[in-house]
Amino acid sequence: MTITQLQYVLAVAEYQNFTLAAQKSFVTQPTLSMQVQKLEDELDVLLFDRSKKPIAITEVGKKIVAQAKNIVAEAERIKDIVDQDKGFIGGDFTLGIIPTVMPTLLPMFLPTFIKKYPKVNLIIKEQATDTLIRNIQDGHIDAAIAATPLEIEFIKERPLYYEPFVGYIPPNHRLSSSKELATDDLEINDVLLLQDGHCFRDGVINLCKSPKNKTTDHFQIESGSFETLVNLSNEGMGMTLLPYLNTLELDDKKKQNLKHFKKPSPAREISLIYHKSELKIQITEALKDVIASIVRGAITFQDVKIISPLNK
Structure with a gap:
């Protein structure tokens, strides 16, 4: 049993395909398959059910894969110890x-x-x-x-x-005259959001303490870009919230639309x-x-x- 064999086993377990596992391991498919087979022969167990597509891990294989992860990680730690010592x-x-x-x-x-x-x-x-x-x-x-x-x-x-949240409030918005924002000012149906999958979106929804499903009688817009949200705000589609660092690169005209929150600032x-x-x-x-x-x-x-x- 070698560390290399265990690494190949982990690759097959992850990709459930010998050809893809070989590509990710930078070896030929026959080489990887041969080493996995040698390990199975040595242990006298079947790690993978090759009759299924994608390849399935056997029950004993799952236990060995879990242990292999620990062994490979500890082997890599040895090099870390040497590097740290030097x-x-x-x-x-x-x-x-x-x-x-x-x-x-x-x-x-x-x-x-x-x-x-x-x-x-x-x-x-x-x-x-x-x-x-x-x-x-x-x-x-x-x-x-x-x-x-x-x-x-x-x-x-x-x-x-x-990183504090900063409001982007366009002119003529109901909050444009406010010197500072309060979380109670926020209405989720008035806030343009990033698309689902962005943690900043979830943070904004949690801040608004409103239902997770943002709805409106007229439209629903979600974007993966803060720049898009700012441009939509400027077109009168609502307000949005930005992370503080994203506000530093705005031009002077857009910076005039920024509103900070009362302390403690949500961040x-x-x-x-x-x-x-x-x-x-x-x-x-x-x-x-x-x-x-x-x-x-x-x-x-x-x-x-x-x-x-x-x-x-």
């Missing part, structure tokens, strides 16, 4: 970022990080929270930046910053999240330090109230 911060590191954070945060920290840690090959993927969680569990990404708290047993959360908690096994923790810590130090200069709000990103 003070080495480098190698491949895959970071996931939710779509509502990626456009604003990435340009802020990436140049500084790659300059400070040139030996880290940072691979960045924009993914929704549910996908990030699944990929952390499966070991496809090393860490992620997401809205928290998530309350997931196998994930550790390290808050980076607290979202943005954290660096990763598996509790803490693989590659030295790179994770380096990321946290760089991001936190940079954002600290952009967000100075102290008196905030965290709004849950969970769909409640």
Whole structure:
């Protein structure tokens, strides 16, 4: 039994296809199949039911796959121990970022990080929270930046910053004369939302304390873009809420339509999240330090109230 064989078994278990598992493992399909077969012969058990499509994991196979995940993770930890002992911060590191954070945060920290840690090959993927969680569990990404708290047993959360919600109120809107917003001012049928699947959408709905199904007698618009929501607001379709960092790049005319909330300001908690096994923790810590130090200069709000990103 080898670590490589166990890695191949995990690939087949995940993709339920030998050809795809081989492609993802960067080996030929015959090589992967032969190694899996050798392991089955050694253990004298059948790990996969090849007669089914997609390939099914046998009952004993499920138990072995669970144990294989632990063994492979512990094997990878050995290299981590050596790297940490040598003070080495480098190698491949895959970071996931939710779509509502990626456009604003990435340009802020990436140049500084790659300059400070040139030996880290940072691979960045924009993914929704549910996908990030699944990929952390499966070991496809090393860490992620997401809205928290998530309350997931196998994930550790390290808050980076607290980002206030800001109202975008166009002229002639019923709240345009307000100097500050209160949560009681919000009416869910008057708020343009991101499309389903964005945690910021769920945070806004939770803030409004209104039914989750947004309805109107005339139209229903949901978008994946804050820019679209702002443009629709300017056309008199309603108001919207933006994360604070997204307001910094607005032009001066649009900034005149921004309204801050009365303190404590509703805000979202943005954290660096990763598996509790803490693989590659030295790179994770380096990321946290760089991001936190940079954002600290952009967000100075102290008196905030965290709004849950969970769909409640």
